[in-house]
Structures are given as C-alpha cells and as structure tokens.
Amino acid sequence: MPTDPVIEVAGVTKTFAGVRALSEVDFTLHRGEVHALVGENGAGKSTLIKVLTGIHTPDSGRVGRNGRISTIYQEVNLVPLMSVSANLFLGREPRTRFGLIDRARRDAEAAEILKGYGITADVRAPLGTLAVGEQQMVALARAVAADADVVIMDEPTSSLEPREVETLLGVVDRLHEAGIAIIYVSHRMDELYRICDTVTVLRDGRNVHSGPLADLPRIELVSLMLGRSVNEIRKHGTTAFGEGHHAGAQPVLEAVGLTSRPRIDGVSVSIRPGEVVGLAGLLGSGRTETAKAIIGALPLDGGTVLVAGQPVPHSVKGSTRAGISMLAEDRKTEGIIPNLSVRENIVLAALPRLSRFGITSRARQDRIVDTFVTRLRIKVSSPEQKVAELSGGNQQKVLLARWLCTEPKILLLDEPTRGIDVGAKAEVQALIDELAREGLAVLLISSELDELLDGADRLVVLRDGTVAGELEGDQLTREHVLAAIAAEVRDDADSDGSD
Amino acid sequence: MTRTATAATRTAARTRWLQDNGVYVAVGVLLLFNVLFTANFLTVGNFTTQLVQAAPVLIVALGMALVIGTEGVDLSVGAVMAMAAAIIPLYLGAGPFMAIVMALVVGVLAGAFNGFLVARVGIQPIVATLALLVGGRGLALVIADGQLVQLHDPAFLALGTDSVAGVPISVLIAGLLALVVAALMNRTTFGRQVVAVGGNRKAATLAGLPVNRVLIGVYALSGALAAVAGVLATSRLGASDPADMGLLMELSAITAVVVGGTPLTGGKVRVLGTVFGVVLMQLVRATLIKHNLPDSIAQMIQAAIIIAAVYVARERR
Numbered sequence: 001m002p003t004d005p006v007i008e009v010a011g012v013t014k015t016f017a018g019v020r021a022l023s024e025v026d027f028t029l030h031r032g033e034v035h036a037l038v039g040e041n042g043a044g045k046s047t048l049i050k051v052l053t054g055i056h057t058p059d060s061g062r063v064g065r066n067g068r069i070s071t072i073y074q075e076v077n078l079v080p081l082m083s084v085s086a087n088l089f090l091g092r093e094p095r096t097r098f099g100l101i102d103r104a105r106r107d108a109e110a111a112e113i114l115k116g117y118g119i120t121a122d123v124r125a126p127l128g129t130l131a132v133g134e135q136q137m138v139a140l141a142r143a144v145a146a147d148a149d150v151v152i153m154d155e156p157t158s159s160l161e162p163r164e165v166e167t168l169l170g171v172v173d174r175l176h177e178a179g180i181a182i183i184y185v186s187h188r189m190d191e192l193y194r195i196c197d198t199v200t201v202l203r204d205g206r207n208v209h210s211g212p213l214a215d216l217p218r219i220e221l222v223s224l225m226l227g228r229s230v231n232e233i234r235k236h237g238t239t240a241f242g243e244g245h246h247a248g249a250q251p252v253l254e255a256v257g258l259t260s261r262p263r264i265d266g267v268s269v270s271i272r273p274g275e276v277v278g279l280a281g282l283l284g285s286g287r288t289e290t291a292k293a294i295i296g297a298l299p300l301d302g303g304t305v306l307v308a309g310q311p312v313p314h315s316v317k318g319s320t321r322a323g324i325s326m327l328a329e330d331r332k333t334e335g336i337i338p339n340l341s342v343r344e345n346i347v348l349a350a351l352p353r354l355s356r357f358g359i360t361s362r363a364r365q366d367r368i369v370d371t372f373v374t375r376l377r378i379k380v381s382s383p384e385q386k387v388a389e390l391s392g393g394n395q396q397k398v399l400l401a402r403w404l405c406t407e408p409k410i411l412l413l414d415e416p417t418r419g420i421d422v423g424a425k426a427e428v429q430a431l432i433d434e435l436a437r438e439g440l441a442v443l444l445i446s447s448e449l450d451e452l453l454d455g456a457d458r459l460v461v462l463r464d465g466t467v468a469g470e471l472e473g474d475q476l477t478r479e480h481v482l483a484a485i486a487a488e489v490r491d492d493a494d495s496d497g498s499d
Numbered sequence: 500m501t502r503t504a505t506a507a508t509r510t511a512a513r514t515r516w517l518q519d520n521g522v523y524v525a526v527g528v529l530l531l532f533n534v535l536f537t538a539n540f541l542t543v544g545n546f547t548t549q550l551v552q553a554a555p556v557l558i559v560a561l562g563m564a565l566v567i568g569t570e571g572v573d574l575s576v577g578a579v580m581a582m583a584a585a586i587i588p589l590y591l592g593a594g595p596f597m598a599i600v601m602a603l604v605v606g607v608l609a610g611a612f613n614g615f616l617v618a619r620v621g622i623q624p625i626v627a628t629l630a631l632l633v634g635g636r637g638l639a640l641v642i643a644d645g646q647l648v649q650l651h652d653p654a655f656l657a658l659g660t661d662s663v664a665g666v667p668i669s670v671l672i673a674g675l676l677a678l679v680v681a682a683l684m685n686r687t688t689f690g691r692q693v694v695a696v697g698g699n700r701k702a703a704t705l706a707g708l709p710v711n712r713v714l715i716g717v718y719a720l721s722g723a724l725a726a727v728a729g730v731l732a733t734s735r736l737g738a739s740d741p742a743d744m745g746l747l748m749e750l751s752a753i754t755a756v757v758v759g760g761t762p763l764t765g766g767k768v769r770v771l772g773t774v775f776g777v778v779l780m781q782l783v784r785a786t787l788i789k790h791n792l793p794d795s796i797a798q799m800i801q802a803a804i805i806i807a808a809v810y811v812a813r814e815r816r
Contacts, residue, residue: 297705320707328705335705337698339766348695349706355688402706 004031006150006181012061014047021047022205032179036192039202039225040421045185049152067149072139072156080128085110087127088142117141118167133164152183161282169195189218203227226422241429241454252441253410255294258303263289264465271441278456279445280481286465287445288329291412295319295326323409327399327416335399338388342380343369345387345398350405372401393424412443449478517811522759522775529782537789553781554673555728556751561680562721563752564773569697569717570765571624576725578635579609580745583729585639588648588739595655603726610722614715639741648739659735669731681770698766755780758808
C-alpha cells in the first residue's frame, strides 16, 4: 500500500458553544486508500469532515492537506431545475470557439460519463425529475469528474436502492484503482467491510481506534462505536427486537385494493392488534406510498381502508381520528417543526385533545410531555429546548412521542431507524416491540432486511406497486424475502469484495 | 484559530440576545434621545398624537404578523382598508354599529378569499394577495363611485376623536387587540397551529392539523383587522376616502413585523415585538420631523432600519 499521506490531521480540537465536538483527534489518509469513518451520530464525524474540507477552522491542532478534496453529502447539493448535464458540468462547461457553452458536446459527454454510473436518463431533462438515487449518482459523477485526489462520501447509500448501491460500490472500486483516496462514512457494516481498507472510529469526539478494517471483527467494531463490551452486544444481538408477539384474532386495520396510479396498484394489507407487519421491497416498490395511502395523504384511484371493520374517510384528519398515525420517512421535511420546542412538537397532533374550547392547558401538556420524555428516554436539556438542536435519534423519539400521545390503535412507521445512531436505533426497536406487546398494530417499513426479519411477525413484500407475496413463520428468512422481491427483476449484480 | 471557545460562545449569545431584544433596545434609545434633545417631547399631547397615528398601523401589523407566521404575506391590507372605508357611508344611515359591522364583514370576506386562494387553490400568498391589492381598491372606488364622502354621524366620528380616561379610543382598541392576538397566539390551539403550519407545512398536514382551515382563518383575521383599521382611520379623518385610505399600508405593516423580529420564513410570531416595531417606526419618523428633516430622509432611515433588522435576524450558521 502506498504510504504517501494526502490528509494528515494531528491533535485537532473543535468546540461549539462550549461543547467539545472533537478533542485531540489524529487522522491520516493515504493515497489510494478507502478509509471508513464510523461512529454514532454526534460522535464528531461531520465535524471532522468539515475540518478536513476547511469549512470549520479547528480551535487547536494541525491540518495538512495535499490534494484536492471533493465531498458528496447525504443530501444532494445540486440545482434541481437545471438539466442533468448542466449540473454535471456546472462551473466547468465545455466552450465553443466563441467562448459560449458548447451544449451539444456537454450533453454528449454527460451521457457518456453517466453511462458509467448506470444512468441512462435523458441528460437534458431537469435533474429534479430523476429519482433521488440517480441524483446522488450525478453528484458522485460530478465530484469525481472534478479531478479530485480525495473524495469524501457522507452516507452515500442511505437513499439508494440495492441495485444503485451496487453501482456506487463499483464506482468506489474504480476510484480506488485509479489511486484516489476515499473517506467513506456509513452505518452499514456490509458496505464498510466490502470496500474499505482502513477504519477510524470516533466516539464522543475522540479517535478511539484507527487501523486496518479486515483485522477487526464486526462485533469488535460495534463495541468500539458504542463503548460497550462485546459480551453485552452478543447477549442482546444487533437488533433490539425480542420474540414474536401475541396478536388478536380480528384485524384492526384492513386496507383493501389501494390503488394510486402509477405508484401502487391493488395493494392490500391487514394488521391485527399486537401484530407487527413488515413492508418489504425495493426503493420505489410502493412501500411509502402504501403507508401514505392508508393515512390518507395520497390521492386514491381505488381501494378502501377499514379500522375495526368501519370504513375510514380518505383524509389525514379522518385517519387520525380513526386511530391511525404515521411516522413519516423524512424526519426533516415531513416530521419535525424546527422552530418549535420539544414540548410543542410532541403535543402538536394531540393539542385539540389537551385543550378546552380551543384554549390550551400548559399543565396537561407538561404532564404528558414529561411522561414521554421519560418513557422514550429523550435526551433534552429541558422540554423547552428547540427540537432542531437534538440529534437525529432524539428527534425521531420526539416524533414517536407525538404519535403515541394521540393514543393510536395503528402505527405506521416508515423507516423509523434510518439515519439514527446505533444506540438510539436499538432503543427505537425495543420500543416498537413494547408497543406491539401493549396491543398496538404496527406497520413497519424498512430498507434493512434484518430489521424487518427480526421485528415483524409477518411480511408483505411489494414489487412495482403490487403485493408480490406474504411471508410468515418459517418463511421469514432472507432467502424467501429476496426471492419474493426478485421474482421478476433478477438482480444480477455480483457481490465480490473490492480488493 | 487563536479565538477561544468562550469568545465564540459569547458572540453567539450576544447575537441571539440582539435578535430577541434589538427592537426594545432601539425604542429605548430613541425615547431617551427624544427626552434629552427634542423640545416638547415629554408632553401628553405629543404622546397621544404619536399613538393615534400608530394605532391603525399596529392593528394591521398584528394581522400581518400572523400571516407572515404561516410563511405568507398579505399585500391586500391597504385595499381592504379602502373597501371598509367605502362601505361605511352606505350603511351609516342604519346607524354606526351597522356600518362598522358591514365593514368588518367585508374585511373578513376579503381575507377569507385570500385564504381560499392560498390554501385551496394553492396560489402563492404574494400573488394571491397582490390580486386583491389591485382589485380591492378598484372595487372600493366602484362602491364609492370614486367620491370622497364627508361623514356627519357624531357617534361614528366620536370613535376617532374621543378618549376614555385620557386615552384615545383608537389607541385603546389597538392595545386591546394586541392583547387578544397575543393570547390567541400563546394560549389557543389555533395559535400553536399557525406557527406549526408556518414552521413545516408538510409535517403539519401529516400530523392531521386542519392546515387549510388555519390558513383561511389567518387571512380572514388579517382582513378583519385591516377593516378595523380602516374604520378607525375613516372615523378620524371624518370622511370616507377610498382613493387614499390605506395607501402603502401593507409596506408599513410588513416593516413593523420584520423589525419586530418575526422572521419572513414563518414558524414564529412575535406579538410584543410587532407592537414595538410599530412604535419604533413611528418614533423614527416623529423624531426626524421634529428635528426638521424632510419625510424623504425619514424614508431612507426607515430603509436602513429594515436592513439592520433583517441583518440581525439572519439565520445563524
């Protein structure tokens, strides 16, 4: 392995508003290395990246850079209304003799480049018309095309579907071969072990481990991230779900033939009280749309939703009143109200019930907020703290609390553990278990197969907006699910290691 | 790099303090300046004049603050004032009470129409209310047949000229409405839903909040408050003047709201800040006029204050 460092950081400390985000961190990145950067949320990964790229100036310590750095963030940083090719070449467009932008050449080159990333869409179409995963690819292509020596990827696969992940990992391999150094931030173990040579683990702003990844057993890595012993993790497993649940006999929720063209077509799901039903399928298979159709947030071409045998009016208000609640997938844009306090975010949906003649009661709010802050172990300095200041995991708990205090009968959870750290994830999973045991009917959507297999009593597999199969009991295995998902579209991507 | 963490923290804390309290400090400073350097400032007569002039602006600004809290804006308030003014002489024959009620009804309807365009039709607030800014004044002139009408009903005129315990009625009404709006924002489900809709409309919808009803309610309220301002201004003028009534009022109201610390991005409404925003702008003008500077200078200084307010309020990173 080449030993020429492209980034060398020594003893970096960075403090925000009195809180130490990084303390005395050393970090070295060598040319041609794929370096995993892992840690729980709030461990200091983002701060370190921002120090590396020069966005933050450290309070003390030394930062040495020896090359050009490109960063790909979790959220796409491109211009949605401009064409794909314009985005790709933004700021370095090919010119004609007269100094004008050479559109023909730009479009041709863009199409050529993007083919290597598995994108065949029209490069003249606005970027915003592409799927999120494809936009992510364009961002990646743009970063790579900028002749970077170092590419930093911050959870690049969190919004990609499995096939796109394969393409992305393939691109990482190519960059690797071309001698470009990569910092790869991800929560996904499979990806890390497939493509990364070395790993740095951050915990509470400190570098607790740096070294070759292959030598480090997974469970060891998790224990480093969590600061908990290996034995403790062994005992409780990687997900926090317990045994199955005892479901009631009659379904409390029956969704029949939900159709909203072109996204879903004739999807039926039923859930009994105390049962967790998982919704499996690829990105774009209609999982989120099914949940939104049930809650009444998606216009329907057909189908009905029954709660305890009674038809529910098709509107969010009607569904909420009937006892259905939904935890939306996108915490930031569809969940939290950033300006408001933790208290106000929690009571938001239940406010009319906590008020008399439209006059709110502070005492009643405080009581219910206290209950949930304690029960869900939400870490806040006070319920009056702004929700935007919380970590992702705690925001997710606030949203869960929002729904729980409406006392729902049916809870639709769309990716409840996405983008939250390992510790909070386990807590949320344990909570889902607990709620089901108390008799709640839960619909669980997750891109993580382990989470579905461990957490759900029954799985409904979606494919292209229709139900491709239902699995329960002995059929709840990885193989059965993948077979159901892949029945028609064979996923031919092979999965060899990168080295 | 040598800057210590505590210094950075202190700067952030200072910025936040300024954001929250800047308008109060500014009013305090201006008052002090006037007490020291302006002749005849500390007189009851002067205070009364200032407050009477500020009252209609405050009433309109209260409604504007709510609309801005939902990430909207209401450009039609001046036109609604004109419509209220035009309605009054038509119904004054049936008594001042009837005339006022009809003016308010027109204000509510105009506002609800704005709200309908914004909430149901999905037109951007600035465009939806621009339509009524243009059309509303036209309608007012049609109603009044383009005429200025002198009013003679003593009871109606008393509204603009009489005082209770030394406080002009219009000032009393403005103060009362400020209290009502503050209570509405802080103590009712409606008020909390307003900031929730403004803070994140998508999340509010998914939380089962009556988003459309909240939006229509907010614009209707803004229309009603504009009509109240129109009634009071008409009474003080002693004439119904739809051509000039409330001209550029939308800009004064928006200015006061912004200077008072309510962000244009929605999700937050500062009622007390709005009151002080109105007072500040009024004081600036009064100060300059008393020191014999022309109105044109006052306008430029007002512009500087707006920029300063927005500068202080800009998002911290």
